[in-house]
Amino acid sequence: MVASRQTKWAVGITGASGAVYGFRLIEVLLAAGVQVHLVMTDAGWRVAKEELGLSAAKRQEALEGKFPGAMAEGKLVYYPNADIGAAIASGSFLIEGMIIMPCSMGTLASVAHGISDDLMTRAADVMLKEGRKLVIVPRETPLHAIHLENMLTLAKLGVKLVPAMPAFYYGPQSMSDMVDFLVGKVMDQIQIEHELYRRWGDEHYGAESPDHHRTD
DSSP, X not given: OOOOOOOEEEEEEOSSSOHHHHHHHXXXXXXXXXXXXXXXXXXXXXXXXXXXXXXXXXXXXXXXXXXXXXXXXXXXXXXXXXXXXXXXXXXXXXXXXXXXEEEOHHHHHHHXXXXXXXXXXXXXXXXXXXXXXXXXXXXXXXXOHHHHHHHHHHHHTTOEEOOOOOOOTTOOOSHHHHHHHHHHHHHHHTTOOOOSSXXXXXXXXXXXXXXXXXXX
C-alpha cells in the first residue's frame, strides 16, 4: 500500500500590487498543514520590498524571517523564477494545483496564450495541461479589452479567477480583515476549510429585521 502524500500547493507572487495577499495566503496554507512551493518574479520581489519591507537582495533570509522554521522543516519550498527545471515545472511532480496571488496582467497574458518562458508561467502551464486546479487573483484597475479577453480565455479553460475585490457585508474593521476575506475566497476555491471571514447567514450576523429586504 502506498502511503498518502502530503498536500502540496504551488503559490506564485508576481509584481502586481498586493504582495500582502500572497504572503498571507502562504501563512494560512502552512497553518493548514499544506506544503507550499513558492515562486516569485523579480517584480514580485520588488513590490514585496516596497509594500512589506522585505529584502529583495537576500531572498532566502527574507522568507526565513517571514515564515520562521518553515523552510528548514521542508514546509515551504522556494524556487527562483529562473529555475525552469524546478519540481513544479514538471507534470510528473504530484501537486494539487497552483495559486497566483496577486497576478499581474503580464503574467496572466502569458498563461492565457501558452507562453511559458519562466518558472511562474511554466508551472501554470503544467496545471492546465495536467488538468489540475489553477486559481488566479488578477490585480489591475481599470481593465481594458485585452485584459478581459485574456481572462475569458482562461475562464474557458477552467481557471478560477478571483479578482482582488473587497466585500463589506461581513463588516471588516481593518485592512487585515479585507486581506483575509480575499484569502478566504481563494481557500474556498481550493476547498480547504478556514475561518478567515464571516459568511453570509452565519449566526453571528444576528437576526435580520423583517424589513431587511424591503425595497419600498
